[in-house]
Amino acid sequence: MAASWARSGLKFCRNFVKPWSVEVWKGQAVGARRGITQASTERAGVNGFLHAPLQTFCEEESMMKDAVKKFAQERIAPLVSKMDEQSHMDESVLHGLFEQGFMGIEIDEHYGGTGASFFTSILVIEELAKVDPSVAVLCDIQNTLINTLFRKCGTEEQKSYYLPRLATNMIGSFCLSEAESGSDAFSLKTKAEKHKDYYIINGSKMWISNSEQAGVFLVMANANASAGYRGITCFIVDRDTEGLSIGKKENKLGLRASSTCPLTFDNVKVPESNILGELGQGYKYAIGMLNGGRIGIAAQMLGLAQGCFDNAIPYTQQRIQFGKRIFDFQGMQHQIAHVATQIEAARLLTYNAARLSEAGRPFIKEACMAKYYASEVATLTTSKCIEWMGGVGFTKDYPIEKFYRDCKIGSIYEGTSNIQLTTMAKFIDREYQA
Amino acid sequence: MSARVLVGVKRVIDYAVKIRVKPDKTGVVTDGVKHSMNPFCEIAIEEAVRLKEKKLIKEVIAVSCGPQQSQETIRTALAMGADRGIHVDVSGKDYENLGPLQVSKILAALAKKEDVRLIILGKQAIDDDCNQTGQMTAALLDWPQGTFASQVDFQEDSLKVEREIDGGLETIKIKMPAVVTADLRLNEPRYATLPNIMKAKKKKIDTVKPSDLGVDLSSQLEVLSVEEPSQRQAGVKVETVEDLIKKLRDSGRI
Numbered sequence: 076m077a078a079s080w081a082r083s084g085l086k087f088c089r090n091f092v093k094p095w096s097v098e099v100w101k102g103q104a105v106g107a108r109r110g111i112t113q114a115s116t117e118r119a120g121v122n123g124f125l126h127a128p129l130q131t132f133c134e135e136e137s138m139m140k141d142a143v144k145k146f147a148q149e150r151i152a153p154l155v156s157k158m159d160e161q162s163h164m165d166e167s168v169l170h171g172l173f174e175q176g177f178m179g180i181e182i183d184e185h186y187g188g189t190g191a192s193f194f195t196s197i198l199v200i201e202e203l204a205k206v207d208p209s210v211a212v213l214c215d216i217q218n219t220l221i222n223t224l225f226r227k228c229g230t231e232e233q234k235s236y237y238l239p240r241l242a243t244n245m246i247g248s249f250c251l252s253e254a255e256s257g258s259d260a261f262s263l264k265t266k267a268e269k270h271k272d273y274y275i276i277n278g279s280k281m282w283i284s285n286s287e288q289a290g291v292f293l294v295m296a297n298a299n300a301s302a303g304y305r306g307i308t309c310f311i312v313d314r315d316t317e318g319l320s321i322g323k324k325e326n327k328l329g330l331r332a333s334s335t336c337p338l339t340f341d342n343v344k345v346p347e348s349n350i351l352g353e354l355g356q357g358y359k360y361a362i363g364m365l366n367g368g369r370i371g372i373a374a375q376m377l378g379l380a381q382g383c384f385d386n387a388i389p390y391t392q393q394r395i396q397f398g399k400r401i402f403d404f405q406g407m408q409h410q411i412a413h414v415a416t417q418i419e420a421a422r423l424l425t426y427n428a429a430r431l432s433e434a435g436r437p438f439i440k441e442a443c444m445a446k447y448y449a450s451e452v453a454t455l456t457t458s459k460c461i462e463w464m465g466g467v468g469f470t471k472d473y474p475i476e477k478f479y480r481d482c483k484i485g486s487i488y489e490g491t492s493n494i495q496l497t498t499m500a501k502f503i504d505r506e507y508q509a
Numbered sequence: 510m511s512a513r514v515l516v517g518v519k520r521v522i523d524y525a526v527k528i529r530v531k532p533d534k535t536g537v538v539t540d541g542v543k544h545s546m547n548p549f550c551e552i553a554i555e556e557a558v559r560l561k562e563k564k565l566i567k568e569v570i571a572v573s574c575g576p577q578q579s580q581e582t583i584r585t586a587l588a589m590g591a592d593r594g595i596h597v598d599v600s601g602k603d604y605e606n607l608g609p610l611q612v613s614k615i616l617a618a619l620a621k622k623e624d625v626r627l628i629i630l631g632k633q634a635i636d637d638d639c640n641q642t643g644q645m646t647a648a649l650l651d652w653p654q655g656t657f658a659s660q661v662d663f664q665e666d667s668l669k670v671e672r673e674i675d676g677g678l679e680t681i682k683i684k685m686p687a688v689v690t691a692d693l694r695l696n697e698p699r700y701a702t703l704p705n706i707m708k709a710k711k712k713k714i715d716t717v718k719p720s721d722l723g724v725d726l727s728s729q730l731e732v733l734s735v736e737e738p739s740q741r742q743a744g745v746k747v748e749t750v751e752d753l754i755k756k757l758r759d760s761g762r763i
Contacts, residue, residue: 138584138706141545146700176703189703199703 129426139195143202146175155207158332159477168210178217179242186238197374197429204378208481209332211375216284219371220364221247224293228352228360248289250280251361258494261304261358267296276343286321287334290314295357307357311349318343329480366439368489373425373445376485380418380456383478387460414456421449440502447495450485457482512566512626514557518550518573520582521636534734546582549631552691555698557629558590565663568592574612576600580714587709588701594714606728613645618722632657632690643690653683656690
C-alpha cells in the first residue's frame with residue numbers, strides 16, 4: 076500500500092524526484108525525523124519502490140502547505156469569528172483564495188491554474204480547515220468537484236472559457252440535492268426538456284453550497300425521466316441566466332460563513348452546448364466526482380479536528396488546578412492521547428486515499444473510510460476539547476465551540492455516514508466472494 | 510535597465526518558535542526545529558522583486574550561505590519572484606563559524622563575479638541580531654551603503670534612500686553600485702502564491718563552494734558559552750511614593 080503511493084507520490088513530484096528525494100526525507104519528513112538514514116531512503120523495496128512514511132511530502136507540497144498555513148493564520152484567522160457571527164464570508168478572504176492560487180490547484184498552468192497535484196489540494200484544504208472549515212469547504216467544492224468536472228468532462232471550448240475563470244475569480248456550485256432527494260440522489264425531480272438545440276430546466280435544488288457567491292452552477296437535471304437515473308445530465312448554468320433564482324441563505328448551526336441556499340429553476344433556457352460531458356451520463360459523473368470529493372471532506376474534517384486540538388492543548392498545559400496542570404492528571408492524559416491517536420489514524424486514511432487516487436488505483440472504499448472516519452473523529456475531538464477547556468470552552472470567546480458546531484455536518488454532507496458504510500460493505504462483499 | 514540585484518537570504522529559526530538552549534551550552538537547539546527565511550530578508554526580496562516589476566532592474570539573484578537546507582530558503586525566494594538562486598555550500602564546523610565577516614566576503618566575491626549593481630540585504634538576522642553583514646560587504650567592495658532603509662527610490666545611476674535612524678528619518682543619495690539593508694517598514698512582503706511555487710521549481714539554483722570564490726572562512730571569534738537570560742524576578746508593590754524611594758535607595762538603584 077505504502078509502496079505504491081510512494082511511487083505515485085514521487086511521480087507527481089516530477090523532476091524533483093531525483094535530486095530532492097533523499098534530501099526531502101532527511102530534512103523535511105514530518106513524523107519521520109529519526110531513523111531515516113541515507114541507506115534506508117535509497118534502498119529500493121519490493122518492485123523497486125521506495126518506502127517512506129505516508130506523511131512524506133515532496134518539496135513543493137511542503138512549500139505549499141507552509142504557504143497556506145501562513146496565509147490562513149494571517150489573513151483568515153482574524154476574520155473567522157466575525158464571519159461566523161454574520162454568516163457571511165468576507166470579500167477579502169474570497170479574493171485572497173483566488174490570488175494565492177488556492178481555487179485552481181489542479182487546473183493546468185495553460186488555463187491559468189496552479190498545475191499541482193490532487194494531494195496538494197488535500198493539504199491546502201486541511202490547512203485551511205485548521206483555521207476555518209467554512210473557507211475550507213468553499214475551496215474543497217471548487218477544486219474537487221467543480222474544477223475536476225470541467226477538467227475531466229469538459230469540451231475544449233468549455234474548458235477554455237470556464238477553467239481560467241474558475242482559477243481567477245469565479246466560484247462554482249454543484250447542484251445535485253433537492254428537497255425530496257438527498258441520499259437518494261438519483262430520484263431527483265428537476266427536469267430538462269429538449270427543444271431543438273436547447274433545453275428548458277424546471278425544478279428546484281436545496282442545500283447548495285457556495286450558491287450566494289457562485290458565478291456558475293453545475294446542475295444535475297433529468298433529460299429523460301422514462302430512463303430513470305440514466306437520463307440525469309449535467310448542465311452548465313451561468314448565474315445570470317433568466318429563470319434561475321437563488322433563495323435565502325439557510326441559518327445554520329455550523330459552517331455559517333459558507334452560504335447554503337435553495338435554488339429555483341423556472342423555465343431556465345440552456346443551450347445544448349452547455350451540457351457537460353454526455354447526455355444521460357450525469358449520474359456517473361456525479362458519483363465519480365463525489366468519490367474524490369469525499370477525500371476532500373475527509374481533509375476538511377481532519378483539519379477541523381487538528382485545529383481544535385491545537386487550540387485546546389495549550390490551555391490544558393496552562394490551567395492549574397489542585398496544584399498542577401490539568402494536563403498532568405492521568406485521566407486527562409489518557410483522553411488526550413486517545414484523541415491524538417484518532418486524529419493520526421484519520422490523517423493516514425485521508426493521505427493514503429489521496430495517494431491511491433493519484434496513483435490511478437482503486438480508492439473508493441478507502442475514500443469512504445477516510446470521510447466516514449474523519450467526520451467521526453472530528454465530532455469526538457471537538458466534543459472532548461470543549462470538556463478539556465471547561466467553562467471557557469463553552470463560550471464564544473474561544474474558537475473551540477465553533478469547531479464543535481462546524482463538525483456535525485461532516486457526517487451528513489457529501490454522503491452520510493450510513494451511505495459511506497453501505498458503500499464500504501458492498502466492496503467488502505465483493506472482495507470476499509468466491 | 511540592465512542591472513542585476515543580489516539579495517541575501519538567511520535560513521534562521523522561525524520567529525514563532527520558542528528557543529531552547531542546548532544542555533552543553535554550546536548553542537541553541539536547531540535539530541528538528543522549524544526554520545524559515547529571516548523576516549528582514551523577505552523584505553529585501555520583496556523590494557528587489559518590486560524593482561524588477563517596475564522594470565528598473567533586470568534580474569534578481571537570491572543567495573544563501575549554509576548547508577543543503579539553505580536551498581529551501583532560496584526556493585522560497587524564487588517563489589516570491591527571484592529569477593535564480595546561488596547556494597554557497599557551507600556545512601559542519603565552517604557553518605558553525607559562519608558570521609557576518611565571512612558572509613560579507615562571500616557576497617563581495619559573488620557581487621564581482623555576477624557583475625551586480627545593487628545588493629539588498631535584511632538589516633539584521635533574527636538569530637544573531639548582528640546588523641553587520643551589509644555594512645561589511647559595502648566596505649569590502651568599497652561601495653556606498655544605505656542601511657535601515659525604509660524607502661528606496663531608484664534614480665538613473667544613484668539611489669535616494671530614506672533611513673530610519675534614532676532621531677527620526679534621514680534621506681541620503683548614494684551612487685550605484687551600492688549596498689542597501691532593509692528595515693521593517695520598507696515594504697510588506699508578498700505571500701508566495703501556489704502557482705509561483707510551482708514556477709519556482711523550474712528556476713535554477715547553482716551551488717558553489719566558498720573556496721571556488723577564493724574566500725577564507727576562518728573566524729577570529731570563538732563562542733565560549735550560550736546561556737538563557739536570567740529568570741525575570743517578580744516585582745514588588747508599594748503603597749506610597751516614600752516607600753518607593755526607600756526601596757529604590759535600599760537596593761542601590763538611586
